[in-house]
Amino acid sequence: MLTRLRILINEVMSGLDSDKLSFWFFNQKGKYIEALLSANKRVNKDGKITGVLCFLHVSSSELQHAMLVQRMSEQAALNSLTKVSYLRHELKNGLNGIKFIEDLLDSLELCEEQRRNLRKSYLCREQFAQIVDDFDVESIEQCYTEMKCAEFKLGESLEVVMNQVAGLSRERKVEVVFDAPEQVLSLSVFGDNLRVQQVLSDFLSNALNFTPYFEGSSVIFRVTPKMERIGAKVQVAHIEFRITHPTPGIPEKLVHDMFHLNRSVTREGLGLYISQKLVKIMNGTVQYLREAERASFIILIEFPVSPSLTSDNKWSKK
Structure with a gap:
């Protein structure tokens, strides 16, 4: 001093x-x-x-107390940041181990089905790694986080989403009914496939968590495309992802948290909020629609279609 x-x-x-x-x-x-x-x-x-x-x-005694509280809050935040950094480091070690095993399996002679499963494992790991790296949540909140734009098969990503909720579906004893035309499953588009997997699996898992169990209870995951031609060579796929489950559905507070972040937000609310923001960054929209006997997440996202499919008549605008 x-x-x-x-x-x-x-x-x-x-x-x-x-x-x-x-x-x-x-x-x-x-x-x-x-x-x-x-x-x-x-x-x-x-x-x-x-x-x-x-x-x-x-300073006055009141101000000194406020300064003490502020220092304690800053120290608590620093301690939490240290714990988060530790967890990220440990999770990355596990992810590196999974990648090593995947590389070993990739070097073996595998049948087509085994390679498909290995590919799904790779996509799940990449999605997990990206979430672990989401250290700057503020950039997602303010909608300026970067999105990659690469060609991917929409059907492959949807299959990964279904795999991610399969365990929860069995645990909840609620069937997930997947409904998508064959054209969607074979569609190649441009966008961020890992973010698409992240948001769809989050909405789908929340629908499962808040679906009451009864004989024949189910969640319907329906994918509906609408094609638009722009000029002679460009096509855009407007995809509606509708996740429908029985009432009472998602609690009102969680629906509110999905669009308005507050200090009392729960883990589920924060997940829905981040997913909603990610869809917005992808120039999409999210709604939660309540009806008499059912409720639905309605996610609308548009994707530029791969040029290899642009000239295909089956994708031409009707």
């Missing part, structure tokens, strides 16, 4: 401007006091520095 005070005084004596110095002491009653110390140069009529004037700025 004394060393920092000497540095402050020397800077002022040298004619430099200095910042305020955090200063603490114990008063006559033994109470710990925090203050800010400022120093100003003293000059004579010729402008020569002849000394230093020091001032102590002591």
Whole structure:
């Protein structure tokens, strides 16, 4: 403390401007006091520095308490950040191990079905790795996070989504009925396939979690395409992903959290909020529609169609 005070005084004596110095002491009653110390140069009529004037700025007890609470909050946030960094590091070690095993399997002679399963494992791992790297949630909230734009098979991504909720479906004893035309399953489009997998699996898993079990209970995952031709060579696929489940459906608070983040948000609410924002970044929209006996997530996303399919008549606008 004394060393920092000497540095402050020397800077002022040298004619430099200095910042305020955090200063603490114990008063006559033994109470710990925090203050800010400022120093100003003293000059004579010729402008020569002849000394230093020091001032102590002591805050009120209320302000000191607020400063203490702020420091405790900052320390708690720092501790949480350290824990998150640790978890990310450990998760990446596990992901690296999975990748190593995948590479070993890829070097073997596998049948077509085995290679398809290996490909799905790869896509799940890549999706997981991207979520682990989502350290800057604020960029997603403000809708300026970067999205990749690469060609991918929509049917392959939808199959991965179904695989991700298969375990939850068995656990909840609720069947997931997948309904999509063959044209969608063979469609090659441009976009961020990992983000598409992330948001669809999140909406689908929430629908499963809030579907009551009864004989024949199910969640319907329906995919409907609408093609649009722009000019002679460009086609855009407007895809509606509709996830329908029985009422009462998602609680009102979670639906509110999906569009409005607040301090009391739950894990499920935060997941829905981030998924909704990711869809928005993909120039899409999300709705939650309640009807008398059912409720639905309605996700609309448009994808540029691969040029290899542009000239195919079956995808021409009717």
